[in-house]
Structure formats: C-alpha cells, structure tokens
C-alpha cells in the first residue's frame with residue numbers, strides 16, 4: 420500500500436480519513452464531512468464553498484476583537500522573530516508575558532475593583548487553567564494542614580472544560596458519558612436559571628432562596644471541613660446562558676465565607692468585555708479566590724489561558740510552599756512569549772476601541788431588536804442576554820411551560836436554518852437554547868443584518884416546530 424494515500428483525496432475526504440474532531444459525532448462526520456473555513460474578517464467568516472456567514476458565535480465565544488486584525492498579525496510576526504519560544508520553568512521569564520500579567524492585574528484592580536487579585540499563572544486553554552486551579556485547591560489545603568478539605572461544589576449545567584478535572588467540574592451529563600466522570604470529590608448543585616427551572620408559582624426570590632438552602636444543606640451534609648471550593652461561571656455559557664437572580668452571588672459568597680470555602684469565578688467567557696464590562700468580577704461584585712481566564716485574553720489569536728490567584732491563596736503558597744520545595748506544576752507553553760505579545764496587542768485594541776462598552780450598548784440593542792422581531796413567536800420562550808452574551812430559549816408551549824423533547828433538537832433545526840440564512844449561531848447541548856455571542860466589535864448595522872437573517876430562519880422552521888410541539 421502506498422504511504423502517500425492522500426494524493427487523490429479531496430480535502431473533505433482527507434479530513435474524514437485523518438482528523439479525530441473534538442466534540443463531534445463520528446457517525447455524522449463520516450456521513451456529512453467537514454465544513455472547511457477559509458478566511459475571516461471582522462464579524463464575517465467564509466468557507467470553502469464560498470458561503471459567507473456573520474459569526475454570531477465568535478468561534479467558541481472567543482474572537483472578541485473580531486477576525487483578521489492586522490496589528491495582531493504584526494505583533495505575532497515580530498514576537499516570533501524576537502523570541503519564538505521561552506519557557507517559564509525554574510524562574511525563566513520573558514518581557515511580553517511579564518507585561519501581560521501586570522496588565523491583566525491592573526485591569527482587575529482598576530476596572531473591577533478586585534485589588535485582592537495578586538498573581539497570574541499562564542496556560543494554554545480554559546480547561547488546563549481549571550485543572551491548574553483544581554490542583555492548587557488541593558495544594559492550598561494540604562499546605563494549610565487541612566488534608567480532608569478537598570471536595571468541590573460545581574453546578575448542574577456548568578461548563579468548565581474537558582480535561583479530566585475540568586470534565587468533572589462540568590455539569591452537563593453528555594460530557595460525562597462513558598468517560599468515568601465526574602470524580603467522586605465533585606458535587607453539582609442546582610443552577611440559577613429561573614425561567615426554566617423554577618417550580619410553578621415560585622417567585623424569582625423564592626427560587627433563589629431554594630438554591631441557597633440547597634447549597635447550605637449540601638455543605639452541611641458533606642461537612643464544611645471537607646468542602647474546599649465552589650466553582651461558578653458568573654453567567655453560565657454552554658449550559659444555556661443562565662443569568663443568575665440579582666442577589667444570588669452575594670448570598671452564595673456569604674455561605675462560602677461562613678464555611679471557609681474558596682470561590683472560583685470561571686471568567687473564560689465573561690472575561691474581557693463579553694458582558695459589557697471588563698470582568699464579571701467587577702460587574703457582579705464578586706470576590707473570587709481564583710479567576711479562570713482564556714478566550715478573550717488573546718481573542719483566540721493564540722492559545723493563552725490565565726489563572727488569577729488571590730492574595731489570600733498566594734500568602735499561603737508563599738509562606739508554606741518552602742516546606743514542599745518548588746511548586747511542581749506547569750506546562751511547556753506556560754507563558755509563551757508569542758502569546759504574550761498577541762495578548763498585549765489584543766488588549767490594545769480592546770482599550771482603544773472601548774469594546775467592553777460597545778458590548779454593553781450594542782448588546783442591549785441586539786437583544787432588544789431580536790426580542791421585538793421574534794419574541795412573539797409561540798415557540799420562543801425567552802430572549803435574554805447581558806452585553807454580547809445572549810440566548811434564545813425554545814419552548815413547546817409557552818403558557819404551560821411545556822418543553823420540547825430534547826431528542827427532537829428543536830433548537831438544532833434553528834441552528835441549521837440560521838446557517839442556511841448566513842448566520843452562525845450555536846445550539847447548546849443541555850436544553851433547547853441557541854447561544855449568540857458575536858465579536859465585541861459588531862456594529863448596529865451588522866446586528867440588523869443578523870437579526871433579519873435569524874428572523875427568516877425562525878420563520879422557515881416554524882412549521883417544523885408546530886409539528887414537534889404537537890407530538891408531545
């Protein structure tokens with residue numbers, strides 16, 4: 420057999436033969452083949468068939484400054500010429516990453532009032548950052564002489580990534596199936612999505628009271644001396660864009676404080692402008708012990724993640740770790756200098772173009788325009804959002820709050836129709852929600868265009884939704 424078996428294959432077939440795709444049905448992929456993207460600029464992306472789309476997903480919630488920024492390309496080229504690689508083990512360092520860490524901390528201090536945040540540890544993905552935090556939580560309590568305090572509370576519907584510890588923190592069953600997850604030390608409490616999960620007659624306040632009580636009871640049942648940390652996305656993304664009740668986090672934080680439990684804010688999506696301010700930490704008045712960052716830190720022009728460590732955790736590491744020797748955790752690409760330069764160029768654009776502010780104002784415009792256009796459709800239960808993190812939730816019967824059968828994929832029909840109309844919008848895996856998170860540079864004219872297309876997509880599938888709704 421010839422070794423060069425790819426010679427006569429189309430790119431599509433070469434993909435089928437050679438790539439094991441993430442989060443993809445193998446059977447579907449072998450049947451349908453790949454969607455090969457070729458170029459992108461601003462909010463628009465094109466594929467090899469010459470189709471153009473408005474990317475209302477920003478890739479995977481990550482291309483915050485939009486595609487094809489010349490100055491980031493220049494910064495990357497210069498960084499590769501100057502210092503194409505350098506590691507950070509054993510105290511090695513490089514200027515770009517030193518400046519990026521300092522800038523991230525300054526942004527947290529200045530824009531979020533989070534002056535207690537003290538150090539940044541770099542990685543390359545949101546998942547590895549969460550695995551780093553998971554390990555540091557264990558490390559912290561070992562150093563404090565509390566070897567039993569190791570359990571972690573996460574939430575149903577959470578998405579924290581797909582490395583092993585992160586998979587366990589993730590609270591969506593589909594990601595656990597056949598992977599022997601979650602770990603026994605991770606517990607998932609209810610998520611604060613009132614629209615879908617409140618009981619009949621329950622007010623939002625009562626719903627919030629119930630969730631806080633559930634958290635307190637879980638801690639009491641397990642014993643506070645065994646619970647180390649609580650993990651949360653400020654606005655849950657992949658689960659379905661869940662905006663918590665107004666005082667939810669204030670009350671959660673009170674419970675954590677009373678029980679000496681660390682609070683981790685996973686700002687992988689919400690960080691760097693997505694919600695209409697620099698960080699949810701400031702916007703929602705959070706006081707996290709760790710913050711997870713990725714995506715918007717470089718707008719995905721280079722894989723860089725950050726674990727931001729609070730002073731309270733840092734003090735323990737600083738005082739106690741000499742008894743244990745060097746902190747033996749890290750990755751080859753922790754603190755990659757090219758990522759540092761790209762991160763700096765990305766933040767220059769965000770600051771200069773005031774993208775977090777654009778996210779606030781254009782986000783509001785997007786949500787309200789969309790709501791006005793599609794909100795009355797009988798199968799649209801909720802159109803919600805904060806900044807440019809938005810969602811459409813589908814319902815089979817609005818008045819009776821009867822949901823579609825998830826297996827029917829009502830929201831996936833909408834995702835497919837939106838693609839036909841030229842918009843990438845993301846059907847999410849847990850309930851019938853389509854996420855919308857365009858680049859933060861989107862203009863009102865582009866929003867109008869996207870909303871027109873989304874409205875057309877909905878119109879197209881409404882007869883199918885009627886059929887599915889009548890089924891159950």
Ligand SMILES: Cc1ncc(COP(=O)(O)O)c(C=O)c1O
Pocket residue numbers: 479543544545546547549578579580581652656657685686687688713714
């Ligand atoms: C909140 C959150 N945390 C962590 C992750 C994992 O990031 P990555 O895919 O870079 O590993 C994601 C990815 O979408 C996320 O949304």
